[in-house]
């Protein structure tokens with residue numbers, strides 16, 4: 001039984017850092033273990049233009065504590081007014097690594113997202129030409145579609161037609177939560193990958209609803225039934241390079257979670273690596289952890305793998321804070337509901 005494992009330093013291919021006091025508080029939690037992260041653009045107002053992404057990148061780097069290294073990989077928020085030339089320039093300069101598609105109304109700060117896909121076709125075709133990745137929040141938002149079905153319906157109604165219309169476009173289906181998504185990605189021969197979060201490998205919908213409503217387990221896409229969680233664990237631990245880590249660590253202060261209409265998001269940056277090692281260890285798949293956290297992502301994005309490593313050791317139960325303090329109030333750290341034994345040395 002191994003008690004120590006060394007991995008190429010991981011990256012997070014889907015992360016929310018926010019801005020201001022919360023950015024200041026949460027950034028070190030990611031930078032402690034991760035070299036880079038694809039930073040989500042759903043601020044208020046959203047990060048739509050190259051100039052806004054450059055300014056946000058500067059604010060992130062300014063919030064980084066002395067002595068810590070971290071490279072934010074910036075994204076642009078796709079709107080129906082997005083200018084293809086601005087996107088191409090932001091990509092050519094090396095600033096922007098992906099464009100994020102939020103169907104309008106799908107989740108936190110998605111009001112500026114896409115309603116009419118014909119209006120973004122020009123941008124998507126340009127992205128295909130220049131090799132820029134589209135990250136997708138893969139849920140439809142139609143009121144008549146049950147929230148637990150929204151991902152599967154997105155595949156049929158949006159993703160599959162889009163892949164046929166713009167076949168050269170490289171896409172990532174973000175934070176997949178269903179066996180339908182796992183199957184769809186496995187069946188795709190090229191230009192499609194998926195990120196899987198830490199929390200969706202651990203919780204199912206019972207964790208949110210049984211014995212009382214637990215707002216810190218509420219995220220979007222919402223966790224599904226246990227058979228889907230098992231399909232995600234199978235995909236993540238399979239070694240298939242089309243699946244890689246995007247934590248979707250999404251901090252909200254407790255006051256915004258523990259209220260009559262709480263925000264979606266699980267904050268997992270603090271204990272993600274310990275949780276993932278526990279999950280992979282239980283599956284007898286520790287030898288595949290590095291692929292999931294550190295290799296498949298850069299390979300798909302066409303970026304170099306990190307040159308340094310981290311080491312995890314197995315021992316007594318790991319302790320971590322329940323909450324991270326921020327200038328706007330506390331942010332609760334995700335509780336995986338199990339003892340963790342792997343710590344980053």
Ligand code: DOR
Pocket residue numbers: 016042107108137218219220221248250251263264265266
């Ligand atoms: O749970 C989520 N939180 N899902 C998302 O898609 C957005 C994120 C956020 O920004 O809080």
Ligand code: ZN
Pocket residue numbers: 014016040248250
């Ligand atoms: Zn997200």
